[in-house]
Amino acid sequence: MYGFRLGLFLLITTVVTAEVQLQPLNAAVLRGSKARFNCSTTQPPSVMTWMVNGRLVVTILQASEVFNSTDRYSATNFTTPGNYRWEIVISNVQRDDAGEVTCQVLGGAARMATLSVQERGSVEIVGGNQTKTEGAQTEFQCRAVGWFPEPNVSWSVNGVAYSCNTSSVAQGNLFNSSCTLAVTAVKNSSVQCLVKIPALSTPDSNTVFLTVEKLAKRDQTVLIAVTVAFSAAALLFLIIYGIVFFCKRRKKKSSYQEELRRAQIQSQNRTPATENVRGWDNRGYIGDGHDGHANGGVWYTNHSNKHQAPDGFFHDGRRNHRHMTIV
Ligand SMILES: *[C@@H]1O[C@H](CO)[C@@H](O)[C@H](O)[C@H]1NC(C)=O
Ligand SMILES: *[C@@H]1O[C@H](CO)[C@@H](O)[C@H](O)[C@H]1NC(C)=O
Ligand SMILES: *[C@@H]1O[C@H](CO)[C@@H](O)[C@H](O)[C@H]1NC(C)=O
Ligand SMILES: *[C@@H]1O[C@H](CO)[C@@H](O)[C@H](O)[C@H]1NC(C)=O
Ligand SMILES: *[C@@H]1O[C@H](CO)[C@@H](O)[C@H](O)[C@H]1NC(C)=O
Ligand SMILES: *[C@@H]1O[C@H](CO)[C@@H](O)[C@H](O)[C@H]1NC(C)=O
Ligand SMILES: *[C@@H]1O[C@H](CO)[C@@H](O)[C@H](O)[C@H]1NC(C)=O
Ligand SMILES: *[C@@H]1O[C@H](CO)[C@@H](O)[C@H](O)[C@H]1NC(C)=O
Numbered sequence: 001m002y003g004f005r006l007g008l009f010l011l012i013t014t015v016v017t018a019e020v021q022l023q024p025l026n027a028a029v030l031r032g033s034k035a036r037f038n039c040s041t042t043q044p045p046s047v048m049t050w051m052v053n054g055r056l057v058v059t060i061l062q063a064s065e066v067f068n069s070t071d072r073y074s075a076t077n078f079t080t081p082g083n084y085r086w087e088i089v090i091s092n093v094q095r096d097d098a099g100e101v102t103c104q105v106l107g108g109a110a111r112m113a114t115l116s117v118q119e120r121g122s123v124e125i126v127g128g129n130q131t132k133t134e135g136a137q138t139e140f141q142c143r144a145v146g147w148f149p150e151p152n153v154s155w156s157v158n159g160v161a162y163s164c165n166t167s168s169v170a171q172g173n174l175f176n177s178s179c180t181l182a183v184t185a186v187k188n189s190s191v192q193c194l195v196k197i198p199a200l201s202t203p204d205s206n207t208v209f210l211t212v213e214k215l216a217k218r219d220q221t222v223l224i225a226v227t228v229a230f231s232a233a234a235l236l237f238l239i240i241y242g243i244v245f246f247c248k249r250r251k252k253k254s255s256y257q258e259e260l261r262r263a264q265i266q267s268q269n270r271t272p273a274t275e276n277v278r279g280w281d282n283r284g285y286i287g288d289g290h291d292g293h294a295n296g297g298v299w300y301t302n303h304s305n306k307h308q309a310p311d312g313f314f315h316d317g318r319r320n321h322r323h324m325t326i327v
Contacts, residue, residue: 018043022103022111028198031117035093038078039103039111040085047106050075050088052115053099058088093117095173118199119174121146123206125193131211132185138210142193144177149197153179156192156205185212 019042029035039048050058050073057073060066066075072092078085090097098117104110126141142164144151150170155162164179181191189210196203 018108020105020108020111022113025113028116028118029093030120030199032092035090035115037101038087040083041105044084045105049104051102052097118197119148123195123204125206125208129209133213136185138183138185140181140191142179144195146174148173150175151177152196153177154194155181158189188212
């Protein structure tokens, strides 16, 4: 009895002392891909069992026998001397595979790893490529739809990383996340949205381009165009004004001359003949002063007696006109 107990104790001790290792302890894979785990012991295992989420999926017997529950689970022998190692591969991983993966060797402690089954969604930058004028405020919104777990969204503008405040909504097991990047349009840039979950070794991304139109140059051309147009208009106006002014002046001048002439005539009419040399030439001049005006020779009389009008005048009833020629 005692001997049996001792024997059992020894057996248990030796079995329990068998070292069991499971690798990796954490695995994150995309749904539909493969998950791999290695389990190794230092003692030849009489029985090795694999469980996924509490379900027995693979049993390996020392007698070179492998039983698998479905063909989604397979085991490969990687045993080397002193290291009894088996790898199991879970193909086409499903969401219900997520959880605990356990390797147990008879007489050894169970080893447990964690399997995370993740979902890869889509990445979209709302609005796509953008064209902005220089200095304009621009927003880019990145939408990551259908991810699990909640993804880490970040930006890269011309290769420079920007973190962002991701806001997410969950629908069932999936997350929609969005994140907005506000930039000032300074130069042509490539704007990349990066979406990362642990199962992805490299993030998924989407890239759009920000084309910046140079405002200053455009303004300058506009300014130049406006200036030129304005100058041309001003010039045209000046020319027209000049012409009009010139014409007016000429007209004025001629009328002025005429007036001058008239004035001269009048002054000649009013001036006593003695003072008007030209008067001599005038045949209408009568120097005899017969009408009794002072000094005689008065040309023009507009008063009272019509009959006093000198010869050479004709009378129109109101005024006396004198036809004459100036030499
Ligand atoms: C399991 O071990 C084998 C042999 O060392 C190795 O080739 C394989 O990559 C390992 N698998 C995992 C998931 O570590
Ligand atoms: C695993 O491989 C080792 C060495 O190649 C071999 O001795 C052992 O029998 C194999 N075990 C099974 C179950 O195939
Ligand atoms: C698992 O089962 C499938 C069929 O159900 C079989 O083809 C495959 O070889 C098995 N894997 C191992 C490692 O025995
Ligand atoms: C954005 O522009 C790039 C090149 O300029 C082009 O290849 C791409 O198709 C454009 N994307 C969209 C959504 O228009
Ligand atoms: C998200 O990614 C950024 C940059 O790669 C990193 O600094 C940050 O720790 C990540 N956050 C999470 C929650 O993974
Ligand atoms: C994230 O949002 C919080 C609160 O809305 C704000 O205080 C913080 O500055 C934001 N961080 C970034 C990087 O935008
Ligand atoms: C996530 O986005 C998709 C596509 O835009 C939409 O159909 C779905 O309703 C969204 N889910 C949530 C929780 O907003
Ligand atoms: C951006 O690129 C466009 C054409 O690709 C060019 O016309 C424009 O001048 C560029 N803008 C800047 C700020 O370099």
